[in-house]
Amino acid sequence: MRNSQSIMMLLKSLASLCVLAAVAFAVPAQEKRIHHHADLSDHAHDDAHSFQYDHEAFLGKEEAKTFDQLTPEESKDRLAKIVDRIDTDKDGYISHAELHYWIKHRQRRYIEENVNKHWKDYDKNQDGKIGWEEYKNTTYGFYLDEEFDDVEDKATYKSMLMRDERRFKTADRDGDGIATREEFTAFLHPEEFDYMKDVVVLETVEDIDKNGDGKVNLDEYIGDMYTPENGESEPDWVQTEKKHFSDFRDANKDGYLDAGEVAHWILPGEVDHADNEAKHLIHETDTDKDGQLTLIEILNKMDYIKTSTITDYGAMRVDDHDEL
Template identity: 90%
Template sequence: MMMLSLASLCLLATVAFAVPAQEKRIHHQADLSDHAHDDSHGFQYDHEAFLGKEEAKTFDQLTPEESKDKLAKIVDRIDIDKDGYINHSELHYWIKHRQRRYIEENVNKHWNEYDKNQDGKIAWEEYKNTTYGFYLGEDFDDIEDKATYKNMLNRDERRFKTADRDGDGIATREEFTAFLHPEEFDYMRDVVVQETVEDIDKNGDGKVNIDEYIGDMYTPENGEKEPDWVQTERKHFSEFRDTNKDGYLDGSEVAHWVLPGEVDHADNEAKHLIHETDTDKDGRLTLSELLDKRDYIITSTITDYGGMRVDEHDEL
């Protein structure tokens, strides 16, 4: 099944300033990759959960011997009890750890960009002026698609105000984390759902129909036959997503879809990775097994949660 990506709304290439790389549409613990989880079309799903997105790019440029050495170091970090095997709990813990580490690093990166007066807080005005300030005075008039940027500004302000729990217009580090990663905070739930509907709802009726649902995941090429996974998603829409069977997903149905309660996707990814690479089916992985599935590990993706650097000071 292909879940919606965590990707940001793409910026126009002609704009000189950089809107931060926060998730403009967020899903609570969505599939841990921005690729379709489709094993029949290569391995681009499972690489990043094990290695991380940035580290995955590095692996693609290493020699076989270099990648073997790098992978061995990562396996050694995951193997907490040092018995020479990676079991499910160790892999699950590693993926969860990298998720937390990614969020921490992402917040730290943006915090330094926006806390201009270095007072340990980020005011909405600081964020707005840093992100959009160059064009605010001109009301985006020099931008070809100024409506898009006005919408982005309004969306950022709405999300910022929701994250700002005490309403003082200033984000603490926890509130700024909720702004950048609303999927991690229960009180941001309504924003996550609202942004998702806005992104997918092309006709503006406040609901998601089957064409909008599929269109957000898949755009056919001329003459291309619809893949099997798309047919599966059509069934999921009608049989599971559209609970009241009215042909649309309303806010509550979207919430059930993108915020599925206590589903542990890191756990699911650990199980999936073991299933795909555990050659002797003993429920655990060895370095040898991972090397045997080197293409699966090194040329594919699992998570969008950042680089899996082998850092001796990175406490598990």
């Protein structure tokens, strides 16, 4: 039996669509809503404020946390082991191709570990599949028996259940009510699967569309990313976003974003963010500008790398069992 607070946290975790987490400074809407394949980091990619995005891209999310707790010597030793893993041809240099492959590997590893963690919770009969009833009863359990009467926000819980069921049925491609591991991966990480994109768009519209008309108007678009405090002057980027809405987002100029326009906004096509991050990290770390990295260059940028996605993506651990 769960209390309402713990189940709410679980539901939010499972239902999240990899939206970038808000940070201490204001982040424009496209940074929070655009869906990238397997986010490299929970942080905004903004070097003017923080290198935390790059930290987590290079190290991996969990490993980045570990690095923050190590002594300088321990950090150097662990980083050297990571560099050796990335340098697959063992020539002493990390090329763009090797770095790109490593970051993509971290992305896949993160998704696999996330699915494995949840799989154990939901495959109650250990048959290698997860039925909708297994998922529903494990997630909502006691509250289903009470028809959510004991929950303070009954409507919210019913909405969560409806959205979970809709997403589960969409992920369940053969319609048998049972998710294979691949189908359950599509349920947890819909942004990774083309056939789940309509659900990603629909859930995004539902989140932003406050008046329930199935479209997103300018006030809803701005309200999704910015709520003014009393007496606070509007940031400059809000005006920029209003212009983006009218000039670019609202393609048919009817004053609203429909599902197609929202899809064009949040699903920007086949952008290889791992490739972009590899290029970015080489640019920031390659002091002799030969287009590749050495261990010395990386160690010289220790503070930068310790705030990068390469070292921590997907609970990355450097041990004898962590093979590429």
